[in-house]
Amino acid sequence: MKKKITIIDNNSGKKFDFSVIKGSNGPSVVDLSNFYEKTGMFVYDPGFKSTASCHSAITFIDGEKGKLLHRGYSIEDLAKYSDYPEVCFLLLNGELPNKEQKKKFNDILTHHTMLHEQIQRFYSGFRRDSHPMAIMVGIVGALSSFYSEKTHDFSSIEGKWVAVSRLLAKMPTIAAIAYKYSLGQPFIYPNNNLNYSENFLHMLFSTPCGNFKPTKAQTDALDKLLILHADHEQNASTSTVKMAGSSGANPFACIAAGVASLWGPAHGGANESVIRMLYEIKNEKNIASFIKRAKDKNDPFRLMGFGHRVYKNYDPRASVIRKYCHNLLKELNPENFPLLKLATKLEDIALNDKYFIEKKLYPNVDFYSGIILKALGLPESMFTVIFAVSRTIGWISQWKEMTDDINKTQISRPRQLYIGEKKRVFKKISERSMRKNKQMFPNEIS
Numbered sequence: 452m453k454k455k456i457t458i459i460d461n462n463s464g465k466k467f468d469f470s471v472i473k474g475s476n477g478p479s480v481v482d483l484s485n486f487y488e489k490t491g492m493f494v495y496d497p498g499f500k501s502t503a504s505c506h507s508a509i510t511f512i513d514g515e516k517g518k519l520l521h522r523g524y525s526i527e528d529l530a531k532y533s534d535y536p537e538v539c540f541l542l543l544n545g546e547l548p549n550k551e552q553k554k555k556f557n558d559i560l561t562h563h564t565m566l567h568e569q570i571q572r573f574y575s576g577f578r579r580d581s582h583p584m585a586i587m588v589g590i591v592g593a594l595s596s597f598y599s600e601k602t603h604d605f606s607s608i609e610g611k612w613v614a615v616s617r618l619l620a621k622m623p624t625i626a627a628i629a630y631k632y633s634l635g636q637p638f639i640y641p642n643n644n645l646n647y648s649e650n651f652l653h654m655l656f657s658t659p660c661g662n663f664k665p666t667k668a669q670t671d672a673l674d675k676l677l678i679l680h681a682d683h684e685q686n687a688s689t690s691t692v693k694m695a696g697s698s699g700a701n702p703f704a705c706i707a708a709g710v711a712s713l714w715g716p717a718h719g720g721a722n723e724s725v726i727r728m729l730y731e732i733k734n735e736k737n738i739a740s741f742i743k744r745a746k747d748k749n750d751p752f753r754l755m756g757f758g759h760r761v762y763k764n765y766d767p768r769a770s771v772i773r774k775y776c777h778n779l780l781k782e783l784n785p786e787n788f789p790l791l792k793l794a795t796k797l798e799d800i801a802l803n804d805k806y807f808i809e810k811k812l813y814p815n816v817d818f819y820s821g822i823i824l825k826a827l828g829l830p831e832s833m834f835t836v837i838f839a840v841s842r843t844i845g846w847i848s849q850w851k852e853m854t855d856d857i858n859k860t861q862i863s864r865p866r867q868l869y870i871g872e873k874k875r876v877f878k879k880i881s882e883r884s885m886r887k888n889k890q891m892f893p894n895e896i897s
């Protein structure tokens with residue numbers, strides 16, 4: 452029998468039935484798409500804490516058990532046995548590639564890495580001290596003028612492939628140039644003889660005076676970091692990409708919207724904030740006072756790198772990355788990384804603190820990824836950029852899944868609970884007085 456849920460309006464006594472839809476894994480959903488038609492009311496769920504915005508076959512998260520699967524494969528297995536391009540292929544196509552497919556896919560990613568010279572000239576328009584994420588938003592958005600609807604039909608499989616392949620191949624180049632620009636160093640062209648992660652490190656750290664030769668621990672750490680951040684179902688930036696895409700916007704512009712959303716400190720900006728927080732804490736004896744602040748309801752301070760909207764026990768990505776973080780640091784002299792020592796101490800203390808235990812606030816992936824990126828020699832401002840490079844495959848796979856579902860794609864248009872003024876009579880300026888006790892914007896006027 453088809454499962455249903457009945458909602459009873461206690462005021463009118465009316466009953467409304469809604470069907471329950473079962474997925475292949477995880478909680479079922481109540482189909483409330485006709486809730487307004489039936490009841491005349493909207494469903495209120497700010498922050499989408501209980502709302503499934505779509506159906507998807509790409510990524511499954513069990514927040515309670517700390518599980519993350521891509522197309523059915525565990526993140527632990529993918530990090531252990533796979534590499535980033537292979538995970539990209541999997542997310543996009545639903546299957547792991549065979550030998551021949553893997554080679555072809557790698558060839559494509561390698562041969563589209565160069566940026567049009569005209570795009571390179573855009574960089575010089577940015578302030579020298581621009582945040583690289585500001586540059587990323589601009590440059591990725593600008594790609595939509597090079598790959599436009601005039602020349603590509605992005606609803607066709609061919610057009611979608613152009614968007615997917617160019618974005619995946621060019622994102623490391625765009626990111627590396629943003630970094631070089633901030634340093635005032637010449638841009639380094641991609642090297643087709645290197646794999647994805649090696650090439651990315653090459654473009655970031657080589658100079659015309661010498662090639663950077665990464666160690667295995669360095670390429671492994673970057674590759675694993677890219678895998679771990681590749682997709683995370685309907686998070687804020689992915690939902691932003693899809694919301695932009697639901698109107699039929701250019702896919703490069705949609706990805707630029709995703710980059711903007713990722714930038715915030717509660718999302719991708721958290722790894723940058725972790726390092727800034729560690730600098731602020733400075734040494735072990737200050738940890739207690741920062742923990743106290745994090746618990747204080749009147750203090751907006753939060754322990755960066757702790758807590759997750761979905762993982763309420765442990766972030767599985769954090770357990771995987773912790774190992775690679777330590778491998779990398781072993782290769783370097785840990786004594787040169789007092790920050791890691793501080794981070795480990797903070798992790799210990801927070802994990803044993805009643806407040807953090809009760810609220811199930813565990814270190815998330817960003818807690819460790821910040822330390823890895825620092826150990827690779829990147830400045831904090833580049834951390835979210837690396838995250839954006841990695842998440843591009845998640846964004847574009849989810850965009851493709853949504854747009855492939857041609858009959859079901861409808862413009863995302865949430866409703867609201869209106870709490871503003873009811874209808875008012877327009878007042879002439881001579882009749883208006885300044886309202887008291889009301890915060891006006893801009894402040895200078897009030």
Ligand code: CMC
Pocket residue numbers: 683686716717718719721745746752753754755756757758759760761810812815816817
């Ligand atoms: N430090 C101190 N208290 C916290 C923290 C924290 N990091 N995170 C949550 N809380 C408290 C919060 O004050 C609230 O307390 P109360 O119930 O007394 O009001 C309670 O825990 C629940 O918080 P919430 O904001 O309702 O939880 P959320 O699920 O909406 O927020 C979060 C998730 C990630 C935004 C939040 O935990 C946070 O701000 N963490 C720090 C930033 C961070 O590390 N973000 C990276 C997330 S992982 C990257 C990704 O996947 O995008």
